[in-house]
Amino acid sequence: MRVVSAEQMRQIEEKAIHHYGIPSLLLMENAAWAVVEEIRRNLLNHQEQRELSGRKAVILAGKGNNGGDGLAVARHLVFQGMDVTVLLFAGLEELKGDAALNLRLYQGTSGKLFEIKGQEQRRLTRLALAQADVVVDALYGIGLRGALPGLIEEYVDEVNHSPGWVISIDIPSGVEANTGNVYRTAVRAQATVTFGLPKWGLFLGEGPDYCGRVIVDPISIPDAYLEDEGISTFVLMDEDIRTSLPVRQLKGHKGTHGKGILVAGSKGMSGAAVLAGRGALRSGIGLLQIVTAEGIANDVDACLTEATVWHAPGEDYLNEEAWSVINRQSRNAQALAMGPGLGQNLQFIPVLEEILRNLSCPVVLDADALNLVAAEPSLLGLRSGRGPLILTPHPGEMARLCQCSVEDVERNRLDITVAKAVEWEAVVVLKGSVTIIASPDGRAFFNPTGNPGLGTGGTGDVLTGSILAWLAQRVPPLEAACLGVYLHGRAADDLANEYGWSGFTASEVADQLPKARHVIEPKR
Known part of the structure; x- marks a missing residue:
């Protein structure tokens, strides 16, 4: 399987959207469904329940496309009957494009949403995380370079001490996609659903310590689109x-x-x-x-x-x-x-x-x-x-x-x-x-x-x-x-x-x- 840098993955996505005509909203929707399916697989395989109804989910969302993925996940979990709380680490007006559309779609559901602007929501966040069966990390994606902002770091520490099952979207927030470097802290996920192709940072540096089980979902980007990308890094399968x-032959012997x-x-x-x-x-x-x-x-x-x-x-x-x-x-x-x-x-x-x-x-x-x-x-x-x-x-x-x-x-x-x-x-x-x-x-x-x-x-x-x-x-x-x-x-x-x-x-x-x-x- 091919493994790519953040820049290579962005080029692949841009080509899929602009050259092949795959709508960006479809890629985001497919990414959300991949995360939801992994949540279902984990929660229902470890419990006697056959449905997610009544279970609690907390989604930590940023303002970029990773946050848009998280909001789409939140909407689908509401439709699965879960009690969903979104903690949005951005102002509503900061979300643009597909992320803004998924915000509006989520706001039309029964799910809860809170803007996190400072320390005053700390108690609320701690209570929500303590009760959550699953925590979805949709704060930062493959574009992050360097350390997480100070306020985010404090909330990430709360996530890492929470009892719920933690799943990251594309890459754990705080892990650099190209190097796997973690500068001060990052989300420690039990699973990471990464999209298109896995990223270098899932295998380098401290990445393997933070990503947990890695699930790769193609999000409808056909393999044929990847063949001429000049990718030279792979993961063995x-x-x-x-x-x-x-192959050993029937007539083989110690000489052969x-x-x-x-x-x-x-x-x-x-x-x-x-x-x-x-x-x-x-x-x-x-x-x-x-x-x-x-x-x-x-x-x-x-x-x-x-x-x-x-x-x-x-x-x-x-x-x-x-x-x-x-x-x-x-x-x-x-x-x-x-x-x-x-x-x-x-x-x-x-x-x-x-x-x-x-x-x-x-x-x-x-x-x-x-x-x-x-x-x-x-x-x-x-x-x-x-x-x-x-x-x-x-x-x-x-x-x-x-x-x-x-x-x-x-x-x-x-x-x-x-x-x-x-x-x-x-x-x-x-x-x-x-x-x-x-x-x-x-x-x-x-x-x-x-x-x-x-x-x-x-x-x-x-x-x-x-x-x-x-x-x-x-x-x-x-x-x-x-x-x-x-x-x-x-x-x-x-x-x-x-x-x-x-x-x-x-x-x-x-x-x-x-x-x-x-x-x-x-x-x-």
């Missing part, structure tokens, strides 16, 4: 992953299912090699060969009986002599990954140089391999024209690679990931609460799966192994990165459904990968 999954080389582990970090290997095996690799330091090789071998473990010189860490082993085992390999638990031994840098310069198969760099690259930034230039490259940094590693602060990375996640993917001619996977996968051609993909349970040691190693496995199965690099990230998050979501957002381990995430894939893949 089940159908994207389904089409990328490799791919050979992958994993260069990983050091003294005290043998578990990282084991977890990455487990992620690869659970993602269907045919042959996994692990190259690790001689001093820990037996430990890794004992934990991964299905893999072949090759001893390379080095008691505690792999050193410059490891290249001969890696080079020999990489013959006929479809992919190589290195970094998990490798250690930051500078003696390994010449080996990293040889790998980047000489291997034509796709190479994945993670963890300590990235830290070694950060120490020698010119290393990435060796890969140009040699073969595909995937980098999988977390924000700290990305900051070291870019020689900037972690705050700079987090503040500019999308821009910096795309820019570096183009500059490094690599697929870049910037891990986080919403992982971003960027391609050298400038496309970017938001991953919607995963949860805070992944914030535990070893889950990144599992991801590296999983990407290695998809590459070994001859999935193209960009698709392999998307497959690995999406299914890794999906596996964690399945575990969270059983255990909640904490307490499951990286090993359990790896073991859940086949089930996560099986649910999505076409049935044969």
